Amino acid sequence: MSELSPQRRHELKLAFFGRIGAHVSHEMRNVLSIVGEYAGLLADLVAAAGNGRPLDCEKLAQLSGNIAAQVRKGTETMGRFSRFAHAADQRNASFDLTSLVADVAVLAQRHLARAGCTLEARLPDGAIPVTGDPFGLQHAVFSAVELLVEFLKKGESATIKLDAEGSTAVITIQGRATVTTSELSARISRLSPESKQWKGRVDTSCTEGLLSLAFEIPIQ
Amino acid sequence: MAHEKVLLVDDEQEFTQVLSQRMEARGIVVDAAGNGREALEKARAESYDAIFLDLLMPEMDGIETLRHLLEINPDLQIILLTGYATVQKGIEAVKLGAMDFLEKPAEIQKLADKIRQAKTNKMVLLKKRAEERIKGILEAKGW
Numbered sequence: 083m084s085e086l087s088p089q090r091r092h093e094l095k096l097a098f099f100g101r102i103g104a105h106v107s108h109e110m111r112n113v114l115s116i117v118g119e120y121a122g123l124l125a126d127l128v129a130a131a132g133n134g135r136p137l138d139c140e141k142l143a144q145l146s147g148n149i150a151a152q153v154r155k156g157t158e159t160m161g162r163f164s165r166f167a168h169a170a171d172q173r174n175a176s177f178d179l180t181s182l183v184a185d186v187a188v189l190a191q192r193h194l195a196r197a198g199c200t201l202e203a204r205l206p207d208g209a210i211p212v213t214g215d216p217f218g219l220q221h222a223v224f225s226a227v228e229l230l231v232e233f234l235k236k237g238e239s240a241t242i243k244l245d246a247e248g249s250t251a252v253i254t255i256q257g258r259a260t261v262t263t264s265e266l267s268a269r270i271s272r273l274s275p276e277s278k279q280w281k282g283r284v285d286t287s288c289t290e291g292l293l294s295l296a297f298e299i300p301i302q
Numbered sequence: 303m304a305h306e307k308v309l310l311v312d313d314e315q316e317f318t319q320v321l322s323q324r325m326e327a328r329g330i331v332v333d334a335a336g337n338g339r340e341a342l343e344k345a346r347a348e349s350y351d352a353i354f355l356d357l358l359m360p361e362m363d364g365i366e367t368l369r370h371l372l373e374i375n376p377d378l379q380i381i382l383l384t385g386y387a388t389v390q391k392g393i394e395a396v397k398l399g400a401m402d403f404l405e406k407p408a409e410i411q412k413l414a415d416k417i418r419q420a421k422t423n424k425m426v427l428l429k430k431r432a433e434e435r436i437k438g439i440l441e442a443k444g445w
Contacts, residue, residue: 086348104386105387108358108385108386109385110385111385111386111405111406111407112314112317112406113383114406114407115314115317115385115406115407115408116314116316116317118407119317119320119321120320121412122320122324123320123323123324126327141408148316152316195313195360196358196359196360196361196362197360197361198361221365222359237363253351
């Protein structure tokens, strides 16, 4: 990975922020559209009741439950986006690595779904306290997921896992890929510049078609 | 007058389910597809007055689906209905042959108006094609 100018690094970060922002806005529009349709359905039922059709209490309770579920989904999405956005303000912060990887995994799931693939997150139960640049780490992990998606076989399930041993935590992104060493070498130069800082490691041998990208993070 | 028939193409199943119920309550016949491939299969098998198409879908996105749908039938009235709305995408879709580009969430009345407009467009195009065919036959016979 060649050294990039501060201006170029800034542009890449901004582009990443934009991609995630667009993704979240799409998610939220979907949530609001569904809530909007449920509200419309309620209005239709009220209008029908005005014309003498009895209100179905069971149906109303079901609609209310569905709206509440969408509000929960939207609240979770905005909570994740809020954590992501605030991470951009902190270059050297103490944060929980387990929560950060869980958030990136959810953000990346739709990205994989669009490629016809799925992403499974394997995370430890407890928090792993680390110090560093949380936004940079999210950028590094997401860019690794984007790299993997380019070479992932359709219908495959990728995994993102977090393991902690001693004083080091390792994030591994893995999936069955079709890629030659030269293709991979060319593509690795486009990983986020923060990957270096987090000791981004790529198993270029792609053993038996399994491509792995890993990051090592010192535990506090 | 026959009911309007539409196809909703969106990977958000809950959205298509509720919107289908609301359209059906207004006398519109609704089919749904969860992805582009399914939409192409349905468009080959059925005739629709309008097709509502999402942009961001797994495997085949809305723009690619739009291209393939218009290859099946260039007269199809396709309306992009999406949460991933940018002016650039809207222009691209309309240039490719989409009838319109709407942002989610959209009012049911607006959708119903678009469906009526789409049906009118379809009828005009059907009439035009029929006239062209008749003209071709007459010219071939030297009349």
